Amino acid sequence: MSKNNKNSAAKNTEDAVKKAAETAQEVKEEAEKAVETAEETASDVIDLTEDAADATENILDLTEEDSDKKAETDEAEKAPENADEKEAEGEEAEAAPVSVREKYHFDLLSKIIIWVVAGIIFLGAVCVTTYYVTTAQKAEFHADCTDTIMWANATAESGHVYDQEFSYACFLPFSTSTIMYPLLHFFGLSMTAHIVGMMCFFILLTVFLVFMIHEMTGSYPMSLVGTAIFLSITLSTQKMREIFWGHTIYYSLGILFLVIGAFMYFRFLSVGSKARALKKDGKNNKKTTIHKLIIFLCICLFMLLTGTDGITGFTLFALPFAGAVFAEQFVNTKHKLLSGKTALVTFRCLVFLIMAVLGNAINNKLLGDMTAGYQEANSNFSPMEEWLEHFHNLPFAWMRLLGVKSLQYVKFTSEEGIPNMIFLMAAILIAVIPVIATCYYKKFGDDRKAKMLRIWIWMHWAVTAVNIMGYVFGVLAAADWRIIPMIGTSLIVSILFLSWSVTRSVDVSRITVILFVPIFMAGMLHCNDVRKMKKDEYKHNTQYMLADFLEEEGVNRGYATFWNANSVTVITGERIKVSDVDVNERGVFSRPYQSSKRWYETDPEQGEYFLLLSGNEMEQMNLSDFPIYNEPIRTAQRSINGIDFNLLVYDHNIVTP
Numbered sequence: 001m002s003k004n005n006k007n008s009a010a011k012n013t014e015d016a017v018k019k020a021a022e023t024a025q026e027v028k029e030e031a032e033k034a035v036e037t038a039e040e041t042a043s044d045v046i047d048l049t050e051d052a053a054d055a056t057e058n059i060l061d062l063t064e065e066d067s068d069k070k071a072e073t074d075e076a077e078k079a080p081e082n083a084d085e086k087e088a089e090g091e092e093a094e095a096a097p098v099s100v101r102e103k104y105h106f107d108l109l110s111k112i113i114i115w116v117v118a119g120i121i122f123l124g125a126v127c128v129t130t131y132y133v134t135t136a137q138k139a140e141f142h143a144d145c146t147d148t149i150m151w152a153n154a155t156a157e158s159g160h161v162y163d164q165e166f167s168y169a170c171f172l173p174f175s176t177s178t179i180m181y182p183l184l185h186f187f188g189l190s191m192t193a194h195i196v197g198m199m200c201f202f203i204l205l206t207v208f209l210v211f212m213i214h215e216m217t218g219s220y221p222m223s224l225v226g227t228a229i230f231l232s233i234t235l236s237t238q239k240m241r242e243i244f245w246g247h248t249i250y251y252s253l254g255i256l257f258l259v260i261g262a263f264m265y266f267r268f269l270s271v272g273s274k275a276r277a278l279k280k281d282g283k284n285n286k287k288t289t290i291h292k293l294i295i296f297l298c299i300c301l302f303m304l305l306t307g308t309d310g311i312t313g314f315t316l317f318a319l320p321f322a323g324a325v326f327a328e329q330f331v332n333t334k335h336k337l338l339s340g341k342t343a344l345v346t347f348r349c350l351v352f353l354i355m356a357v358l359g360n361a362i363n364n365k366l367l368g369d370m371t372a373g374y375q376e377a378n379s380n381f382s383p384m385e386e387w388l389e390h391f392h393n394l395p396f397a398w399m400r401l402l403g404v405k406s407l408q409y410v411k412f413t414s415e416e417g418i419p420n421m422i423f424l425m426a427a428i429l430i431a432v433i434p435v436i437a438t439c440y441y442k443k444f445g446d447d448r449k450a451k452m453l454r455i456w457i458w459m460h461w462a463v464t465a466v467n468i469m470g471y472v473f474g475v476l477a478a479a480d481w482r483i484i485p486m487i488g489t490s491l492i493v494s495i496l497f498l499s500w501s502v503t504r505s506v507d508v509s510r511i512t513v514i515l516f517v518p519i520f521m522a523g524m525l526h527c528n529d530v531r532k533m534k535k536d537e538y539k540h541n542t543q544y545m546l547a548d549f550l551e552e553e554g555v556n557r558g559y560a561t562f563w564n565a566n567s568v569t570v571i572t573g574e575r576i577k578v579s580d581v582d583v584n585e586r587g588v589f590s591r592p593y594q595s596s597k598r599w600y601e602t603d604p605e606q607g608e609y610f611l612l613l614s615g616n617e618m619e620q621m622n623l624s625d626f627p628i629y630n631e632p633i634r635t636a637q638r639s640i641n642g643i644d645f646n647l648l649v650y651d652h653n654i655v656t657p
Helices: 002-045 050-072 076-134 136-140 143-158 176-187 191-217 220-233 238-246 250-280 286-307 310-330 340-367 373-377 384-401 417-439 448-473 480-503 509-531 542-552 566-571 615-622
Strands: 557-560 577-584 587-590 609-614 634-640 643-650
Touching (some): 076 136, 143 176, 191 220, 191 238, 191 250, 191 566, 220 509, 238 480, 286 310, 286 340, 417 448, 542 634, 542 643
Parallel strands (some): 557 609
């Protein structure tokens, strides 16, 4: 009996153990199903958000942990407890997808908000800049703003790249004048052609800046915000607005070339990386390789064209660009000095420079014996005694260009003082942030995007070195705006450093954002100042008022000094042609600066010629014998913006070439 009882007890125990094992197995299977459910749900969104991926990973870890606990149980009395845990686990598995979805929706909403905010900031800056280029700039239009369209007109009149009869301030055959040339056939020598041409420059700079920043950061919202900040700062002062959006010479042209060149080279690096990845995976990379080759050829062509702009193209683009690409590779100690990688980069840089030299040779062939006085004068040394003074004036020129005013006895907290403090902080930060970025040079990492940022840092310091050398030791200190190239590269490097720190979430990201607050605020204030400029403000511009005065007097061809000559010609769409003359105590003489010698030739069908002089110019002319030999048939006077102008009309041509 006792033996039977023992056998029965043993059997019952064995059955209980089997039952417990079966229960544990069921729990394990159910847990695995729960894991699969969570994985399938998470896989739907895992590529869309990093937060969802993190949440999924946590769920999987918890599920596997619980599953392991169930597998370890092999006693019958723990079966009910396992059943409860199974039920709880099932509830967690069901709740997990809901949690992932919630986080996904939150992340998606955040992305939408970021895109909307970035879009609004970008569109705001673009709209304000467009308003200035198309409308508000008329109020600030003057003779210097006509140079770009005058170069295009010289090409149109002569039928050649250079007009041998025209006197150029500088030689820039590959510039906005290239765009304005075909526009002259549609709109003539007019403000319409000028504005459309400058809008094309604006579009090129804006589009390539967006693409260049995106190529480096991979974030379009960051690209839009960065471009908006750049555009807003270019509106800081009248001189900054003029240099960027009033006309195009090498100060702003160098910035455009650097942005386009950097974008194409960064794209070249990206496509090259993709081609290597495809080759490594054993996939066909023929199309990608061809794409890479096309980009390289485009860069070479671009270097050739920019080389035609001569010494300015070299100093403000070709040398900084090729030098930065080489320097970034050369100082990288992770690559041997005689490695294949270094040799390849060196070869690229040499090809780029050779193409630029070829472009310069082509330009010299086209020029012949022509010279540009303004351009060549900027390459001269200044007296050594003036160098210290130039160096002392440099920071003040920097601040003035960025909107800082001299407000003696004005309180910091006054209505004028607060904006001035913001402009001052922005000016200082734009100068300092590139230094901070340089200090972080080795912390950028080793990937392609870090390489791009390092190249920009080298380009900035190259342009800065050229600019400071010309300003301190040369004659560039004669005008503040000649340091605009280094302001432009400094601003771009600051924006790129902000983009890098934010998109990489590095330890300085929050500090960088805080540092950019004054720059962003300064940009908003500049945009607001331009926004408040009235559409009809040009009616108070001296040049427009002179044009109205001449039209009322019924004259259509004559002479004036430089500041009242070409601008009136463009404003009136050549209805009134005004050529530049020099007026002094010796008389009135032709001065073909930014004008053609043909414009001084006598036209047999022209009945009247006029001479427009200010009060001071009139006094100088009266000291000469000119009035004795040239008596006007009629005269007129008008006071415009506090200046007395005199109109003298003659029945013959008073100036000869």
